[in-house]
Amino acid sequence: MTQSFGKNLKTTIFGSSHQSFIGVVMDDIKPGFEIDYEKLCTFMQRRAPGKSKYTTKRKEVDKPEFLSGVIDNKIVSKTIVGIIRNGDYLSKDYKNLIDVPRPSHADYTSLIKYGKDLDMNGSGPFSGRITAPLCLAGGIAKQIIEKKGIKIHARLKNIGGIEDRKISLLNPPMDELDKIKNKEIAVLDEKKEKEIRVLLEDVRGNLDSVGGICQVFATGVPKGLGDPNYDSFESRIAYLSYGVPAVRAVSFGDGLDSFKMRGSEHNDQFEIIDGKVRTKTNHAGGVVGGITNGEAVVFDLIFKPTASISLPQKSFSLKEKKEKELVIKGRHDPCLALRTPPIAESIMALTILDFLNDL
Numbered sequence: 001m002t003q004s005f006g007k008n009l010k011t012t013i014f015g016s017s018h019q020s021f022i023g024v025v026m027d028d029i030k031p032g033f034e035i036d037y038e039k040l041c042t043f044m045q046r047r048a049p050g051k052s053k054y055t056t057k058r059k060e061v062d063k064p065e066f067l068s069g070v071i072d073n074k075i076v077s078k079t080i081v082g083i084i085r086n087g088d089y090l091s092k093d094y095k096n097l098i099d100v101p102r103p104s105h106a107d108y109t110s111l112i113k114y115g116k117d118l119d120m121n122g123s124g125p126f127s128g129r130i131t132a133p134l135c136l137a138g139g140i141a142k143q144i145i146e147k148k149g150i151k152i153h154a155r156l157k158n159i160g161g162i163e164d165r166k167i168s169l170l171n172p173p174m175d176e177l178d179k180i181k182n183k184e185i186a187v188l189d190e191k192k193e194k195e196i197r198v199l200l201e202d203v204r205g206n207l208d209s210v211g212g213i214c215q216v217f218a219t220g221v222p223k224g225l226g227d228p229n230y231d232s233f234e235s236r237i238a239y240l241s242y243g244v245p246a247v248r249a250v251s252f253g254d255g256l257d258s259f260k261m262r263g264s265e266h267n268d269q270f271e272i273i274d275g276k277v278r279t280k281t282n283h284a285g286g287v288v289g290g291i292t293n294g295e296a297v298v299f300d301l302i303f304k305p306t307a308s309i310s311l312p313q314k315s316f317s318l319k320e321k322k323e324k325e326l327v328i329k330g331r332h333d334p335c336l337a338l339r340t341p342p343i344a345e346s347i348m349a350l351t352i353l354d355f356l357n358d359l
């Protein structure tokens with residue numbers, strides 16, 4: 001079971017949703033960087049639970065603490081260790097799931113693989129809570145690469161089938177995206193936001209859940225990050241993305257729509273502007289042949305509807321060896337996708353920093 005990623009900047013997530021804390025080790029980071037602690041906390045609050053009626057009611061402070069490698073917010077070692085304390089956990093809500101697994105959650109596959117030894121309270125390593133330390137590391141990575149002129153912003157592109165405004169992949173409106181980052185529903189189009197609220201009220205009222213797509217943009221990314229084939233820029237993004245609970249797909253640029261296009265529509269033709277090679281469009285999302293081309297890097301993360309819903313569902317009892325109805329207790333997100341923009345930004349930032357450590 002690996003909780004680690006990164007080739008040059010080796011990052012390891014540890015802990016579990018209902019243990020006393022969760023955290024992250026960042027190894028082979030460059031000492032000297034001054035972390036803007038307030039900015040890091042604000043970034044992490046965008047993901048934190050208990051902030052909206054459309055997400056989980058669990059309330060956590062989610063303030064990062066540095067155990068090692070950081071003094072007065074300055075990185076002073078090659079390895080840093082940060083933690084986030086867990087406070088508001090109700091493990092009793094998970095007791096019945098040891099015998100009766102949740103459909104489409106990891107209870108069953110975890111049991112097949114690890115038996116009853118793995119701490120599955122709060123869904124253990126399969127919990128969305130493990131994205132808190134990812135954002136701790138990602139928030140730091142984002143600050144480091146910002147100083148190198150790389151900007152990253154994410155938005156909710158689609159919630160439960162309701163699509164936000166289409167925006168340019170070539171010249172993404174980064175200032176506009178920056179302004180929506182602290183919204184409860186981080187979309188640009190206010191009319192669509194109202195429609196999403198109606199949908200979410202319906203989903204919540206009916207004890208159900210809904211998924212969504214988070215789209216993330218990075219500008220100022222140097223040309224030449226990534227290699228062909230198995231260590232492509234996309235491969236490292238995908239490696240992290242599929243480690244995030246509930247991610248079902250990751251797609252670059254026009255991604256999942258590209259197969260419907262003709263080559264003449266999808267090709268990004270070249271032009272020379274002020275002596276610099278640019279592309280006229282950015283259907284590729286800034287990565288061709290696994291290598292960044294200097295245009296904005298854009299990818300979508302597709303999240304399934306939260307598996308833990310309160311409606312009665314068909315499952316089975318391991319003890320009794322027969323089918324059984326399951327009613328899940330606990331405080332689950334009617335739409336976990338709402339909390340994902342800082343997660344997508346973290347994946348982008350950590351991957352770029354990992355490649356930059358290469359150079």
Ligand SMILES: C=C(O[C@@H]1CC(C(=O)O)=C[C@@H](OP(=O)(O)O)[C@H]1O)C(=O)O
Nearest residue numbers: 049056058122123127128129330331332
């Ligand atoms: C705590 C977080 O999200 C949790 C993710 C989660 C799950 O099953 O993934 C289930 C809930 O946990 P609990 O049952 O302990 O309340 C969420 O609250 C968080 O994101 O910080």
